Amino acid sequence: LIVQATDRTVMIGLAADSGCGKSTFMRRMIGVFGGSPHAPEGGNPESNTLLSDMATVICLDDYHCLDRTGRKEKGVTALDPKAQDFELMYEQAKAIKEGKSIDKPIYNHVSGLLDPAETIKPPKIMVLEGLHPFYDERVRDLYDFKIYLDISDEVKFAWKIQRDMKERGHSLESIKASIEARRPDFEAYIDPQKKHADVIIQVLPTQLIPDEKEGKVLRVRFIQKEGVNFFKPTFLFDEGSTISWIPCGRKLTCSFPGIKFFYGPDTYYGEEVSILEMDGQFDKIEELIYVESHLSNTSAKFYGEITQQMLKNSQFPGSTNGTGLFQTIVGLKIREVYEAVVETTVKSAV
Ligand code: ADP
Ligand code: G6P
Numbered sequence: 576l577i578v579q580a581t582d583r584t585v586m587i588g589l590a591a592d593s594g595c596g597k598s599t600f601m602r603r604m605i606g607v608f609g610g611s612p613h614a615p616e617g618g619n620p621e622s623n624t625l626l627s628d629m630a631t632v633i634c635l636d637d638y639h640c641l642d643r644t645g646r647k648e649k650g651v652t653a654l655d656p657k658a659q660d661f662e663l664m665y666e667q668a669k670a671i672k673e674g675k676s677i678d679k680p681i682y683n684h685v686s687g688l689l690d691p692a693e694t695i696k697p698p699k700i701m702v703l704e705g706l707h708p709f710y711d712e713r714v715r716d717l718y719d720f721k722i723y724l725d726i727s728d729e730v731k732f733a734w735k736i737q738r739d740m741k742e743r744g745h746s747l748e749s750i751k752a753s754i755e756a757r758r759p760d761f762e763a764y765i766d767p768q769k770k771h772a773d774v775i776i777q778v779l780p781t782q783l784i785p786d787e788k789e790g791k792v793l794r795v796r797f798i799q800k801e802g803v804n805f806f807k808p809t810f811l812f813d814e815g816s817t818i819s820w821i822p823c824g825r826k827l828t829c830s831f832p833g834i835k836f837f838y839g840p841d842t843y844y845g846e847e848v849s850i851l852e853m854d855g856q857f858d859k860i861e862e863l864i865y866v867e868s869h870l871s872n873t874s875a876k877f878y879g880e881i882t883q884q885m886l887k888n889s890q891f892p893g894s895t896n897g898t899g900l901f902q903t904i905v906g907l908k909i910r911e912v913y914e915a916v917v918e919t920t921v922k923s924a925v
Contacts, residue, residue, distance in 0.1 A: 582916075583672065583674060583916070584671050584672055584674065584697045584699065585699065585720075585913045585916045586668065586672055586718045587701065587702045587703070587718065587720050587722070587909055588702075588704075588708035588709060588722065589601070589704040589724070590708045590721075590768050590772065591725075592726065592731065592757075592761060596726070596734075596893065596898065596902075597705075599892055599902070600722075600724065600902045600905075601625060602891060603888055603899070603906050604905070604906040605625070607906035608627065608630060609629075610628045612625045612627050613627065618693050619681055621683040621684065621690055622693055623636060623682065624679070624681075630699065630702055631695060631698040632704055633679065633703050633704070634704055634705055635659075635705025635708060636682040636684070636706075637679055637680050638660045638661070639653065639658055639660070640658065640659060641657070641658040642682075642688050644687065646658050652757060654706055654761055654764055654765055656710060659710075661710070661713075665711060665717075668714055669713075671695070671698075671701050674697050675697065676695060677694070677695050678695075679694075679695050680692050699917075700909070703718075707765070708721070709772065710768060719805070719916055720773055720774075720909060721771060721772045721774075722774055722776070723769040723772035723774075723775045723776075724775075724776050725769055725776065727778060727779045728754075729790060730778050730793065731754070732754060732790070733789055733791075734790060735750050735754065770843075770844040772800075773803045774798065774800065774806075776797055776798075776901050777796040777797075777798060778795050778897075779796070780792075780793070783832035783855055792854075792855060792856060793893075793898065794855075795852065796851075796852045797809070797897070798843055799851070800843070800847070801846075801848060805911065805912045806911075808851075808872060809849075809871070809873050809874075810838055810849060810870070811836060811869060811870060811871075814871070815849075816839070817838070817839035818838045818839065819836070819837050820835070820837070820869075821834065822834055822865060822869075827865050827866075834856065835855055836852065836853055836866070837850070837851075837852040837854075838852070851870075851901075856895040860889055860894060861886060873904055873907060874904070874907040874911040875907055881907070884906070885900065
C-alpha cells in the first residue's frame with residue numbers, strides 16, 4: 576500500500592524520425608514487461624495511444640497545434656516546432672509525473688485533424704515517442720531515461736522504399752522527393768536532439784561488404800552515456816577496454832558476410848560514452864545465446880533472457896541484427912530504471 580501511494584510515473588522519451596522503427600521498438604519494450612498492448616477502453620479508434628498493464632505510450636503527434644490544413648496554409652512541415660504545442664506537452668507531461676490524469680488531444684492521421692481529447696491516467700511507465708520529445712528544455716528535464724533512434728539516410732531510404740513503394744504503391748521518385756523535402760527541417764529540429772539522449776541506437780550500412788548501401792545488412796552502434804542515473808552501459812568481455820570480436824567459427828554459424836562486434840570507450844558531443852557495435856546478422860537467432868554469454872551489465876534477470884526475448888519477437892523487423900538486439904537490451908534497461916526509481920521513491924518516503 577505504501578508502495579502504491581508513493582511510487583511515481585517513470586518518464587521515458589523516445590525520439591526518431593517517422594518510419595524509423597519507433598512502433599517496433601515499443602512492441603519489444605512492452606514484451607520485456609510481459610504485457611501485450613491493448614486499445615484504450617471505449618476510445619477513439621484513431622487514438623495513437625498504446626496501453627499495456629505497465630506502460631502507456633503517447634505519440635507526440637497528438638500535440639500538433641497546426642493540423643494538416645494549418646500546416647499547408649503556413650507552409651510548415653510536421654517537423655517544424657511551429658506545428659507543435661510545447662506548452663501543452665509540458666503541462667500534461669508534468670501533470671502525469673505528478674500523478675494527475677490529463678485530457679490529451681488526439682491527432683487523427685487519417686483526417687489530418689485534431690479529434691476530441693481522451694483521458695489518460697498516470698501509468699507506471701509513461702513513454703513519450705515522436706519527433707520532438709527532447710526539443711523543449713522543460714519537457715526534456717522530466718524524463719528518467721532518453722532514447723534516440725538514429726537511422727542513417729541510406730538505411731532510412733531503404734526502409735521507406737520497402738514500406739511506401741511495396742506496401743503503399745508510391746513511386747521511387749516521390750519517395751526520393753519526400754525525403755529531400757523533409758531533410759532541412761529534419762536537420763534543423765529533429766537530429767540535434769540526439770545529443771540529449773542517454774542512449775542512441777545508430778543504424779548504418781554494413782562495412783562487411785564494400786559499397787553495400789541497400790540496407791539489407793546493417794552496422795548498428797549502441798552509444799551509451801556514462802554517468803546516467805540508474806543506467807550501467809552494457810559491455811563486451813572487459814569494461815573500458817577496446818575490443819573487436821568475430822564470433823563466427825565452431826560455436827556460431829555465420830554465412831556471408833559474417834558478424835563483427837566492437838566495444839570501446841569514445842566521446843559523443845563532448846560527453847563520455849561506451850559504444851557496443853554489431854555489424855552483420857545472425858543465421859539462427861538461438862545462437863545469440865553464445866554472444867549473450869559474453870555480454871555484461873545487460874540488465875537481464877537471468878542468463879538467456881535476451882535470446883528468449885529475441886526469439887519471442889522473431890517476426891518483428893530487425894530480429895536477426897543489431898537493431899533487434901540493442902532495442903531488446905534498452906527494454907531491459909528501462910525495466911531496471913523503472914525498478915530503481917520506484918525503489919528510491921519508496922525508500923525516500925520511508
Ligand atoms: P515508426 O513507428 O517510427 O513510424 P515502424 O516501427 O512502424 O516505424 O517501422 C516502419 C517501417 O520501417 C517498418 O514497416 C519496416 O519496414 C521498417 N523497419 C523498422 N525497423 C526496422 C528494422 N529494425 N529493420 C528493418 N526494417 C525496419
Ligand atoms: C510525419 C508526422 C505526422 C504527419 C506526417 C505527414 O509523419 O509524424 O505528424 O502527419 O508527417 O504530414 P502532412 O503534413 O503531410 O499531414
